[in-house]
Amino acid sequence: MNQEKVAALEKKINHDYGNIAGIVILKDGTTCYEHYFNECTPDSRIHVYSVTKSIVSLLIGIAMDKGYIKSIDQKVLDFFPDYTVRRRERTIQQVTLRHLLTMTAPYKYKLFTPYIKYFTSDNSVQFTLDLLGGRGEIGNFRYTPLIGPDILSGILVKATGQSVLEFATENVFSPMGITVERNVIFHNKKEQLAFNQAKHISGWVADQAGINTAGWGLSLSPVDMAKIGLLYLNNGKWGDTQVVSTSWIEESTREHSRWKKVNLPYGYLWWIVDDKEHACAAMGDGGNVIYFNKKNRIVVSIASFFKPRVKDRIELIKEHIEPIFS
Template sequence: MNTSYGLEKVTALEKKINDDYRNIAGMVVLKDGKTLYENYFNECTATSRIHVYSVTKSIISILIGIAIDKGYIKSIDQKVLDFFPDYTVKSREKTLQNVTLKNLLTMTAPYKYKFAPYIKYFTSDDGVKFTLDLLGGKGQIGEFRYTPLIGPDILSGILIKATGQSVLDFATDNLFSPLGISALSNVTFHSKEEQLAFNKANNISGWVADGAGTNTAGWGLTLSPTDMAKIGQLLLDNGIWNGEQIVSARWVDESTKVHSRWEKQNLAYGYLWWILDDKEHAFAAMGDGGNVIYVNAKKKIVISIASLFEQKVKDRLEFIKGYIEPIFENYE
């Protein structure tokens, strides 16, 4: 692709971002591990840290894989309650006893709530116990049920029980530090106003934690677009970073295969990753407001987009597949 054609395309891309995707904070495009594009918007810079919402789930998936690689967790077929021996189960609660770690990773665990009790969740001091109390019920194990916030925190509890470390410390030691990603500290809220301010901030480096010190698993991590791109490149390179195996190739392969499907949305799901295209081995971490880590293994492309929160934003995957990827896929 000649330079003038490339510049023309990039200029058009940035005009489209400013016209149609105005809440984008930054974007990075990697091809064959090389940075082809990196730019920031909305007064954000390379040092900005954005709340990436549900992209957090895909980070948790990697951490579960690392914990299995290191022998802290035997298998994803272990029962959830194996990790919480002190948790008291009601005598009639049979379903809860059979929910496995894999059910949590594939969003195929049932919950007792019909409408998510968000206010009680956000004001709870212990997100893990709060969620365990809602796990199970009359639903069918194995049926896909997407639980964006109330559900994934159990995985944080499992990581803490299995490793003896906080989620942030385990992530820092085994994922963030090797990749040069900084998440400086736990972020705690003392009011609704503090939480709303966090959602809009671009300068807080850390991971939300509840009153018990447990880091959230479904949301709450702040990253830069470069951090996000590094995560994507790690998976594209089968878990290797700078010659070091950070997470096993087997886990990367398993977690980015189809294990369940959200029929209503016609979306396939792996282990907390959305599976977009089996033939091209394309998959993504997706967070509210337009936060995305997109990986296309066949084309060896990684695209990360960090976005300041807005409701009902335009579809980022449509933007990536239809507009961004075609610009960069033929760069040599």
């Protein structure tokens, strides 16, 4: 490792990527770089925003492996038999887990996303189910940052009989030495804003009904994030334990849909960065990233505090990190 190049990298990060909290880089499963910024430490836990989605994808795969979910082509409403479908509302009845995982489910809201109502709702799953369907066409890519993925949390709870955090702790976090201490429930907007900038809150946001969020709300350390990347790099295996099936890793990290506006292929809540190198990423607001590249046998995790319109982290990885550490 060229120390001059590393020093130049850190100078660039401090100048152009000033909201980064920490970076961990693994090569062939070994830590070759770990550094923290903005007064963060290895004990810091940062809200990773939409990286949460990719963790939920992992949990869906484990639920499939264990037989809790029979198929991702199951209808969403199969898991909510008591849900009352409104008259003439047929689209929602055709939506499957696959549509949720690939961001190809339609929703009733269009130009104005009802974030205030969502954040003040006592039951985010019920709230989101009421918005699912409408006149949109099933199969068209529509990225839903917050309102949409929570249905997957509801499905996990219905299928496993556990909370999402309990299921994740038993099957992923504890076996892999990842720390997520508790549910985080907000009582007001001030608490939510504080969580977004916090360094030492270890948890997973849940609504008043105790359902963990699926599109955002998980806090992790850069080391914990890198462990998830390594799990995917090693085809679902952690040490001698097969945490999730290799088939799920392969299936969930190949292209199933595409965001044509930015020409980005999408798997099951994972972005496909380079199909030839089998490079994929979990990406969240502010520049939170778990990146793995199977060809180069490298994992990069970047935890960042929220800041609007940040510079592209994938560009940082491809142009400034991989050339040094690959």
